[in-house]
Amino acid sequence: MIDDLMGYQKKLERALRSVVRDALVDIAENGLPGEHHFYITFHTRAPGVEISNVLLAQYPDEMTIVLQHQFWGLEIYDDSFTVTLSFNRKSERLVVPFAAMAAFLDPSVNFGLQFEGGKAANADPGEGVAAIAEAVEFPARPDGASDCGPSDGTGEIVALDSFRKK
Amino acid sequence: MIDDLMGYQKKLERALRSVVRDALVDIAENGLPGEHHFYITFHTRAPGVEISNVLLAQYPDEMTIVLQHQFWGLEIYDDSFTVTLSFNRKSERLVVPFAAMAAFLDPSVNFGLQFEGGKAANADPGEGVAAIAEAVEFPARPDGASDCGPSDGTGEIVALDSFRKK
Numbered sequence: 664m665i666d667d668l669m670g671y672q673k674k675l676e677r678a679l680r681s682v683v684r685d686a687l688v689d690i691a692e693n694g695l696p697g698e699h700h701f702y703i704t705f706h707t708r709a710p711g712v713e714i715s716n717v718l719l720a721q722y723p724d725e726m727t728i729v730l731q732h733q734f735w736g737l738e739i740y741d742d743s744f745t746v747t748l749s750f751n752r753k754s755e756r757l758v759v760p761f762a763a764m765a766a767f768l769d770p771s772v773n774f775g776l777q778f779e780g781g782k783a784a785n786a787d788p789g790e791g792v793a794a795i796a797e798a799v800e801f802p803a804r805p806d807g808a809s810d811c812g813p814s815d816g817t818g819e820i821v822a823l824d825s826f827r828k829k
Numbered sequence: 830m831i832d833d834l835m836g837y838q839k840k841l842e843r844a845l846r847s848v849v850r851d852a853l854v855d856i857a858e859n860g861l862p863g864e865h866h867f868y869i870t871f872h873t874r875a876p877g878v879e880i881s882n883v884l885l886a887q888y889p890d891e892m893t894i895v896l897q898h899q900f901w902g903l904e905i906y907d908d909s910f911t912v913t914l915s916f917n918r919k920s921e922r923l924v925v926p927f928a929a930m931a932a933f934l935d936p937s938v939n940f941g942l943q944f945e946g947g948k949a950a951n952a953d954p955g956e957g958v959a960a961i962a963e964a965v966e967f968p969a970r971p972d973g974a975s976d977c978g979p980s981d982g983t984g985e986i987v988a989l990d991s992f993r994k995k
C-alpha cells in the first residue's frame with residue numbers, strides 16, 4: 664500500500680469536526696430543536712482548551728459536557744467554541760477548540776462522531792467518558808431518560824477508525 | 830426514533846464533499862503527489878453541471894472522469910470545479926458542482942467516498958460507473974495497472990449510507 668501523501672485522514676477528520684461546528688452554529692442561532700441535545704467530549708489538556716484548575720484536576724484527561732437545558736453564552740469561532748455551564752452550582756466559562764474534541768453525541772437521534780488526535784502528549788489514558796458524563800450537572804429530563812438515552816440501538820456512532828485503511 | 834431536526838445527514842454529506850474539494854485544491858496547487866490519482870463520478874444532469882451535448886448523450890445519467898496524467902486548467906470554486914479533459918482526442922471543458930458528485934476514489938490508497946443526492950429528478954437509473962470509467966480516455970500507466978487498481982482489498986470505500994440510521 665502506497666503512503667497517503669494526500670492526507671485524506673486529516674482531511675476527513677477536519678471535515679467531520681466541521682459537522683459539530685455546523686450543529687453548534689445552528690443551536691447558537693435557533694436553540695435546540697425538539698429533543699435534540701449534545702454530549703461533547705474533549706481532551707482537557709489539548710492546546711487551546713480553557714477550563715478552571717478545579718475542573719482540570721477533576722478531569723485530567725477527558726471531560727464530557729452536556730448542552731441541553733443549562734448552558735449560556737454559546738459562541739462559535741472558526742476553530743473553537745465557548746460556553747458557560749454550571750458545575751456544582753458554580754458557573755464556569757469553557758473554551759474548547761474543535762481540534763480538542765474526542766467525541767460528539769446527540770442521543771435524541773443517536774447521531775455520534777468519534778475523533779482521533781487532539782490529545783495532549785502527556786494525557787493520562789483510561790479515564791472513562793461515561794463516568795465523566797455522569798458528573799456533569801444537568802436537570803432531570805421532563806420526558807424521561809429512556810426516550811433520550813443512547814441505548815435504543817437504532818442509531819449509529821461513527822468513529823474515524825471506520826475510514827481508516829485496514 | 831425522533832426526527833433528525835438538526836439535519837445531520839445533510840451536514841455530513843456537505844462535510845464529506847468538502848474533503849474532495851480540499852483534495853482538488855491541493856492538486857491544483859501542487860500537482861498529484863506520488864501515485865495518487867482521482868476518479869470522480871458525477872450526475873450529468875444535476876443542476877450546474879456543464880458538459881457538451883455529445884458527452885451528455887453518451888452519459889445520460891452518470892459519468893466518471895479520471896484526473897491523472899491528462900487534465901488541464903483545474904480550477905476550484907466554492908461550490909464547483911472546472912477542468913479540461915480529452916475525450917476521443919478532443920478537449921472538453923467540464924464544470925462539476927460538488928453537490929453533483931456521486932463518488933470519489935483515489936485508487937492508489939483505496940480511499941473512496943460515495944454520496945447521495947445531487948441526482949436530476951429524471952435521471953435514468955442503472956447506468957454502471959465502471960463501464961463509464963472505462964470509456965474515459967487516459968494513457969497507459971507507466972507502473973502497470975495492477976499497482977493502481979482498486980482491487981487490492983486493503984482500502985475502504987465510505988458510503989454515506991454507513992452514517993444513516995438503520
